[in-house]
Amino acid sequence: MAWPQVRAALITAHLIAIGVCAFPAPVGGMNRSSWHDPTVRAELDAWRARLGMVGVHQTPKQFEDELWGAMTSFMSVRDAIVRPFNHYYELTGTWQSWRMFVAPQRYPARLIVDVFEDGEWRPLFEERSDTATWNRAIFDHDRLRAAIFRYSWPKFGREWRVFAQWMGERAAVERPRADTLRARFFRYRTLSPTEAAAGMEFDGKFEHEVEIDLTALR
Amino acid sequence: MRRWFRWVAFLDVREVGTSIALVRLLVATCVLRTLGSVWWSGVYGAAWADSAHGGWRQHLDSDPLWRLLGGFDTTTRDGLAIAAVVSAALLALGVGGEIVARLIALVCLQSFMALGDLNGHAAGSYDSLITNGLWLLVLAGPSRTLSVECRRATGAWTSERTVMRWPRFLIVVQAVVMYGTTGWQKLSDHWVPGGDLGALWYIEQQPTWQLHDMRWMAPLYPLTQAATLLTWLWEVTSPVWLIAWLAEAEPTSVGGFAGWLRRLRARDVYLVLGVVFHSLVAVTMQIGPFSWASMALYPAFIHPREWARIKSGRVR
Numbered sequence: 001m002a003w004p005q006v007r008a009a010l011i012t013a014h015l016i017a018i019g020v021c022a023f024p025a026p027v028g029g030m031n032r033s034s035w036h037d038p039t040v041r042a043e044l045d046a047w048r049a050r051l052g053m054v055g056v057h058q059t060p061k062q063f064e065d066e067l068w069g070a071m072t073s074f075m076s077v078r079d080a081i082v083r084p085f086n087h088y089y090e091l092t093g094t095w096q097s098w099r100m101f102v103a104p105q106r107y108p109a110r111l112i113v114d115v116f117e118d119g120e121w122r123p124l125f126e127e128r129s130d131t132a133t134w135n136r137a138i139f140d141h142d143r144l145r146a147a148i149f150r151y152s153w154p155k156f157g158r159e160w161r162v163f164a165q166w167m168g169e170r171a172a173v174e175r176p177r178a179d180t181l182r183a184r185f186f187r188y189r190t191l192s193p194t195e196a197a198a199g200m201e202f203d204g205k206f207e208h209e210v211e212i213d214l215t216a217l218r
Numbered sequence: 219m220r221r222w223f224r225w226v227a228f229l230d231v232r233e234v235g236t237s238i239a240l241v242r243l244l245v246a247t248c249v250l251r252t253l254g255s256v257w258w259s260g261v262y263g264a265a266w267a268d269s270a271h272g273g274w275r276q277h278l279d280s281d282p283l284w285r286l287l288g289g290f291d292t293t294t295r296d297g298l299a300i301a302a303v304v305s306a307a308l309l310a311l312g313v314g315g316e317i318v319a320r321l322i323a324l325v326c327l328q329s330f331m332a333l334g335d336l337n338g339h340a341a342g343s344y345d346s347l348i349t350n351g352l353w354l355l356v357l358a359g360p361s362r363t364l365s366v367e368c369r370r371a372t373g374a375w376t377s378e379r380t381v382m383r384w385p386r387f388l389i390v391v392q393a394v395v396m397y398g399t400t401g402w403q404k405l406s407d408h409w410v411p412g413g414d415l416g417a418l419w420y421i422e423q424q425p426t427w428q429l430h431d432m433r434w435m436a437p438l439y440p441l442t443q444a445a446t447l448l449t450w451l452w453e454v455t456s457p458v459w460l461i462a463w464l465a466e467a468e469p470t471s472v473g474g475f476a477g478w479l480r481r482l483r484a485r486d487v488y489l490v491l492g493v494v495f496h497s498l499v500a501v502t503m504q505i506g507p508f509s510w511a512s513m514a515l516y517p518a519f520i521h522p523r524e525w526a527r528i529k530s531g532r533v534r
């Protein structure tokens with residue numbers, strides 16, 4: 001077989017490999033605990049309502065169970081197709097993960113870190129704040145933003161506590177008078193344009209609160 | 219069988235290497251910029267180290283290279299970082315002939331991938347985009363022109379020596395696959411026509427990716443709705459971009475739909491929209507080097523014969 005033919009076969013194999021890996025798949029949705037998130041809930045409700053408009057009426061549970069079943073079946077077929085190419089992706093860096101901004105997060109979480117110091121809670125770091133800017137160069141970096149975004153989801157609970165512990169270790173050194181570090185997320189509904197124009201403030205609640213005893217880390 | 223032979227013939231075309239050389243320069247620059255920002259921000263020691271060495275992850279992830287090297291330690295990590303920086307610089311400069319340039323690109327790919335894969339929680343799609351670009355540069359052997367190698371071999375910085383066209387084709391396909399599949403997964407009620415088209419407004423309000431508080435955009439909401447629709451259409455229909463590119467690449471053999479796209483200059487329209495889209499993202503959001511890594515692939519959309527015309531101000 002002449003080289004151009006072999007080359008064409010290899011290029012075809014590459015195109016198939018990236019095509020099957022990139023093909024839309026609900027990879028990030030295969031954790032049903034994430035479906036309790038209000039952003040995800042709103043999307044599910046919107047699509048259930050759309051189906052209702054074309055005559056498919058289902059309860060939320062029916063809709064979610066059927067969706068879960070379809071997703072599970074789809075993913076098992078997808079995994080079987082992608083599996084033979086895994087070594088190729090791994091060795092050549094040709095993974096195709098283009099699930100970017102598939103839905104805006106209507107209920108985002110903002111990381112807030114304070115320390116108990118000299119008898120009062122003092123703000124240390126708050127995402128996008130211009131006043132609580134502890135280690136801002138690190139926390140504002142896109143790689144840390146990605147990590148913090150992940151840790152606001154329930155399925156990363158253990159990793160979130162490990163991250164909070166790491167922040168505590170840094171604070172124990174950098175804030176020698178502080179006794180306790182408190183890390184938590186403020187989850188709120190993003191404002192609609194009308195609400196923003198009216199000057200409304202965010203309404204939300206704190207969650208995933210972790211306190212680290214800094215005295216034990218010194 | 220005739221289709222197969224047409225496919226083989228399509229992949230056998232040669233052309234001047236200007237476009238692929240520009241991709242090489244931009245992708246290598248992206249690697250340097252990415253590694254530089256990780257280093258200067260202090261993220262290097264936080265994200266790319268385990269908890270025993272100053273990082274927060276108790277167990278780092280590992281790719282095949284780490285397994286080959288016996289697992290994580292800071293000396294190996296630092297060695298890989300130096301290898302990535304040096305190889306990216308050499309790649310940008312275009313050092314080495316057919317084999318050495320490919321080896322340099324391979325070293326850059328493997329070291330960058332090993333670093334990026336250390337902490338999957340602190341990674342982004344731009345890592346994959348950069349590694350995909352580097353792998354295609356490994357296949358391309360990209361130092362024929364605009365390179366130190368060109369200067370060494372010919373005495374000039376540019377050369378008319380030809381390269382295979384198929385790597386450029388694969389880069390175009392990669393960009394289209396990225397845009398198309400991300401668009402096809404934007405099924406949110408805020409993205410799709412028939413919904414409120416509020417996706418870009420709400421994404422700009424997410425603290426994770428904001429550069430600044432974006433509530434000031436409220437009076438511009440109708441514009442963000444139009445931009446949402448345009449972005450969604452641009453991504454979902456991006457396979458048309460590939461057809462339009464093919465129509466430009468082989469103008470003598472196109473007719474019908476492809477010929478119509480060529481007359482409409484659809485390839486250039488998609489390209490300009492992409493530049494506008496990424497530029498707006500870059501000035502309003504912090505999503506790392508994604509915009510730059512995406513646009514680093516854009517020279518592949520331009521036929522090498524067009525660069526001279528663009529340089530002289532004659533677009534077509």
